[in-house]
Amino acid sequence: MIMDAAPDQSSAPDFPARAAAALADPTLQGALTKLQTEFRRDRAAMLGRIPEFDQLRDHATAIRNHSLAHLDELLEQFETNVSLTGGIVHWCRNAAEACETVTGICRAVGAETVAKSKSMLSEEIALNDHLAAASIEPVETDLGEYILQLRHETPSHIVMPAIHLNAGQIADVFREAHTDHDPARYLGDADALLAEARAMLRQKFLDADVGITGANALIADTGSILLVTNEGNADLVHSLPKTHIAIVGIEKAVATLDGAMAVVRVLARSATTQEVTSYTTLVTGKRRANDADGPSSFHVVLVDNGRSRMLAGPYAEALRCIRCGACQSLCPVYGAVGGHAYGAVYAGPIGAVLTPNLGAPGGLGAARHLPQASSFCGQCEEVCPVRIPLPALMRRLREDAFEDRQITVAGQKWIAAWGWAAQRPALYRLGRRIGILMLRILAKVSGGTIRTLPLAGGWSATRDFPAPEGGSFVELWNRRKRRESS
Amino acid sequence: MNAEHHKKITDAPQVGLFASCLVDALRPTIGFAAAKLLEDAGCIVSVPERQVCCGQPAYNAGDRKAAAAIARQTIVLFEKFDYVVAPSGSCAAMLRVHFPGLLSDDPAWALRAAVLGEKCWELTSFLTDVRGVAAVKSGFHSGFRGKITYHDSCAGLRELGVRKQPRKLLASIDGLTMKDHSIADVCCGFGGTFCVKYGKISTAMTDAKIEAVLATGADMVVAGDLGCLLAIAGRLSRRGDRVEARHVAELLAGMTNGPPISGDG
Numbered sequence: 081m082i083m084d085a086a087p088d089q090s091s092a093p094d095f096p097a098r099a100a101a102a103l104a105d106p107t108l109q110g111a112l113t114k115l116q117t118e119f120r121r122d123r124a125a126m127l128g129r130i131p132e133f134d135q136l137r138d139h140a141t142a143i144r145n146h147s148l149a150h151l152d153e154l155l156e157q158f159e160t161n162v163s164l165t166g167g168i169v170h171w172c173r174n175a176a177e178a179c180e181t182v183t184g185i186c187r188a189v190g191a192e193t194v195a196k197s198k199s200m201l202s203e204e205i206a207l208n209d210h211l212a213a214a215s216i217e218p219v220e221t222d223l224g225e226y227i228l229q230l231r232h233e234t235p236s237h238i239v240m241p242a243i244h245l246n247a248g249q250i251a252d253v254f255r256e257a258h259t260d261h262d263p264a265r266y267l268g269d270a271d272a273l274l275a276e277a278r279a280m281l282r283q284k285f286l287d288a289d290v291g292i293t294g295a296n297a298l299i300a301d302t303g304s305i306l307l308v309t310n311e312g313n314a315d316l317v318h319s320l321p322k323t324h325i326a327i328v329g330i331e332k333a334v335a336t337l338d339g340a341m342a343v344v345r346v347l348a349r350s351a352t353t354q355e356v357t358s359y360t361t362l363v364t365g366k367r368r369a370n371d372a373d374g375p376s377s378f379h380v381v382l383v384d385n386g387r388s389r390m391l392a393g394p395y396a397e398a399l400r401c402i403r404c405g406a407c408q409s410l411c412p413v414y415g416a417v418g419g420h421a422y423g424a425v426y427a428g429p430i431g432a433v434l435t436p437n438l439g440a441p442g443g444l445g446a447a448r449h450l451p452q453a454s455s456f457c458g459q460c461e462e463v464c465p466v467r468i469p470l471p472a473l474m475r476r477l478r479e480d481a482f483e484d485r486q487i488t489v490a491g492q493k494w495i496a497a498w499g500w501a502a503q504r505p506a507l508y509r510l511g512r513r514i515g516i517l518m519l520r521i522l523a524k525v526s527g528g529t530i531r532t533l534p535l536a537g538g539w540s541a542t543r544d545f546p547a548p549e550g551g552s553f554v555e556l557w558n559r560r561k562r563r564e565s566s
Numbered sequence: 567m568n569a570e571h572h573k574k575i576t577d578a579p580q581v582g583l584f585a586s587c588l589v590d591a592l593r594p595t596i597g598f599a600a601a602k603l604l605e606d607a608g609c610i611v612s613v614p615e616r617q618v619c620c621g622q623p624a625y626n627a628g629d630r631k632a633a634a635a636i637a638r639q640t641i642v643l644f645e646k647f648d649y650v651v652a653p654s655g656s657c658a659a660m661l662r663v664h665f666p667g668l669l670s671d672d673p674a675w676a677l678r679a680a681v682l683g684e685k686c687w688e689l690t691s692f693l694t695d696v697r698g699v700a701a702v703k704s705g706f707h708s709g710f711r712g713k714i715t716y717h718d719s720c721a722g723l724r725e726l727g728v729r730k731q732p733r734k735l736l737a738s739i740d741g742l743t744m745k746d747h748s749i750a751d752v753c754c755g756f757g758g759t760f761c762v763k764y765g766k767i768s769t770a771m772t773d774a775k776i777e778a779v780l781a782t783g784a785d786m787v788v789a790g791d792l793g794c795l796l797a798i799a800g801r802l803s804r805r806g807d808r809v810e811a812r813h814v815a816e817l818l819a820g821m822t823n824g825p826p827i828s829g830d831g
C-alpha cells in the first residue's frame with residue numbers, strides 16, 4: 081500500500097477553477113451541507129451546556145500566548161526532560177530536514193512499514209512521499225486518513241480529513257482496495273465500514289516496525305507529549321511498535337500539564353463539539369523496566385518549517401492555533417467549496433493565514449490568493465477557541481499583496497481607482513452622478529431591473545441589480561434642506 | 567428666545583448621518599427613512615455633503631493608505647457631531663472599530679479617530695441603545711399583513727453586537743410577524759467586492775441563505791445593510807422567487823410605498 085505522490089498543488093488549477101468544480105459536485109455539496117448543518121446544531125448544544133466557554137477560551141488563549149512568548153525556554157526544558165526519560169529530541173529547521181530525520185531513524189531500525197496516527201504536520205512536510213521514496217511503507221491508521229490513503233487524496237479538513245466523502249464512496253474504495261474480501265459483503269452502514277477497516281488495520285499495527293504520531297502539546301516540565309484522539313489508534317501506534325517517533329511543530333510547547341489541559345478543554349469542544357475526546361493520552365519517554373508495554377526507543381522530531389520566522393512577524397498570533405478546525409467547519413466559503421478547493425494542506429480561514437507563512441519564505445506555495453477568498457464575515461474569529469483574529473490577519477496578507485503590486489484578482493485595479501477618486505469628493509460626486517445615470521439607463525434598456533453589469537460580470541452572471549431610485553441621497557437631502565430654509 | 571426653548575434645542579443631539587455609498591447612490595429612501603427615525607427620536611440630523619464612502623473597498627483590498635486617507639477626511643467631516651449614525655452595520659463598524667485601528671500609529675490622528683469611533687452607531691442600535699426607543703409608530707403599506715425574516719449582517723452582528731435591536735423595533739410594528747431563518751447569522755455572500763471577485767462562491771452562499779429564508783415562509787427578508795440586501799434581492803430576482811427584500815429603516819419609518827429592492831412590490 082505505497083501511497084502515490086500527492087498531487088502537485090502548485091501546478092493544479094487555480095482556486096476559482098477548483099471552487100467552480102466543487103460547486104458543481106452534488107456529492108461534495110451534500111457532504112458539506114451535512115457537515116455545516118450538523119456542526120452548527122451540535123455546537124449550539126455544546127455552548128448551551130457550558131456557559132463559561134468564553135472564559136475557557138480566554139484561559140486557553142493566555143496559555144498559548146505564554147507558550148509563544150517563552151517558546152525557546154520551554155523547548156529546551158522539554159528536550160532536557162525528554163532526555164531524562166531516555167528519549168531523543170531532534171531539531172529540524174525545515175520539511176526536508178524533518179523528513180530526512182524521520183527516514184533516518186526508520187532506516188536505522190531497518191523499518192519496512194510504519195504505522196501512523198493522524199498528523200497535519202506530516203501532511204505539511206509531505207512525509208509519506210518521502211518515506212515511500214525510501215521504500216518504507218507508511219500506513220495511515222486514523223480511519224479518515226486510511227480512506228484517503230486508499231484514494232490517494234489529501235485531507236480536506238484538519239480534524240475530519242475525509243469529510244468530503246459519503247459512506248457510499250467509502251464502501252466503494254474498500255471494495256476496490258480489500259480485494260481478498262467477499263465482493264458481496266454488506267458495507268451499507270458506518271459500523272460495517274468501521275469493522276472492516278479495524279480488521280485490516282489490526283495486523284498493520286502488529287507488523288509495523290515504527291509508529292509515528294503527532295502531538296497536541298509538548299509538556300515542558302515533564303517531557304511528555306499529549307495525544308488526543310477518538311479512535312484510540314494513536315495509542316496502538318505509539319505503544320505497539322518498538323520505535324515511536326512523534327513529529328511536532330515547535331509551537332506546540334506548553335509549560336505544564338495544567339496548561340495543556342486548558343487547551344484540551346477547548347479543543348474537543350471546538351473540533352467535534354464533544355466535551356472531551358475518547359482518548360486523551362500522555363506519553364512520557366520509552367518503555368521503563370516495569371512497564372507492561374511501550375516502545376524501546378522514543379524520538380521527538382521538532383519541526384520549525386517557518387514557525388520561528390512567523391513568530392517574529394505580524395502573523396505570530398496564528399501560531400496559537402490548536403488545529404481544531406472549527407474555523408473550517410463554520411466558514412461559509414469552506415462550506416461552499418470544501419477543503420480541496422484551497423489547494424493547500426491547511427484549508428479555510430486558518431489555512432489562508434498559515435499557508436503563505438509556513439515552509440520556506442513565500443509560503444507553502446500557491447498561497448497568495450487564499451486570503452482573498454473571504455467575505456470577512458468574521459465567523460472564524462467568532463468561533464476560534466484561542467481567539468486568533470483571522471479576518472485581520474487575512475486583511476494584513478492582502479495589504480502585503482497590494483504593496484507588492486500583486487494584482488491577484490480581477491477588479492483590484494478598479495478598486496484602486498475607486499479609492500483614488502474617493503479621496504477627491506468633487507470627483508467622487510461627479511463619478512456618482514455618472515454612475516447613477518448609467519445604471520438608470522441600463523435599467524431602462526432592460527425593462528426595470530439590470531441583468532448585465534459592465535465590469536461586474538461576477539455579479540450579473542447570477543444576480544440582477546436593481547435600478548437606482550434616482551439621484552444621490554446626500555444631494556437630495558441637502559437640496560431639500562436648502563429649499564426649506566430659503 | 568426663552569430659556570426653556572433654548573434648553574430644548576441644546577438638549578437635542580446633533581447627529582451626522584453617514585448615508586453609506588450604496589444607500590446614497592442606489593436607494594435614497596433608506597437615507598430619508600433613517601433621517602425620519604432619527605428626527606422622531608429627537609435628534610437634529612445633518613447629512614454632510616462632502617461625505618463619500620467609509621473606505622471599506624480599499625481597506626479590504628489591502629490599500630491601507632487610501633483607506634487611511636478616506637478615514638481622515640471622514641473624521642474631519644463628522645467629528646463636530648454628537649453622534650454619527652449609519653443605516654449600515656458594516657459602515658458603522660468601519661468608522662467605530664476600524665478607523666481607530668487604521669490611524670492608531672498616526673499621532674496626529676489616533677485620538678481623533680478614537681473619539682469619533684466612540685460616537686459612531688448603527689441605526690437600530692443607536693435608536694434603542696442610545697435613544698431608548700422601544701417602539702415605532704409606523705405601519706406597513708396598505709394591505710400588507712406579512713411575515714418577515716431578519717438577516718443579521720456580519721459586521722453589525724459580530725463587530726457591533728447588533729442582533730436584538732432591530733428585532734425589538736420591528737416587533738413594535740402592527741401587522742407584522744417575524745420568524746428567524748435557520749442561518750440568520752450566516753454571511754449572505756455579499757462581502758463587498760467578494761461577491762464580484764468570487765461570484766460563484768458568493769452565489770452559493772446567497773442560495774443557502776435564500777433556501778433558509780424560503781423555508782420560513784416569509785414574504786419579506788429584512789436586513790440593516792443594503793449590501794447584503796442587494797446580494798439577496800439580486801439573486802431572488804434572478805431565481806424568480808417572490809420574496810421581497812427591504813432595509814429595516816424602510817419598515818421602521820413606514821416608507822414602504824415604493825417598490826422593494828426585489829420582488830413585485
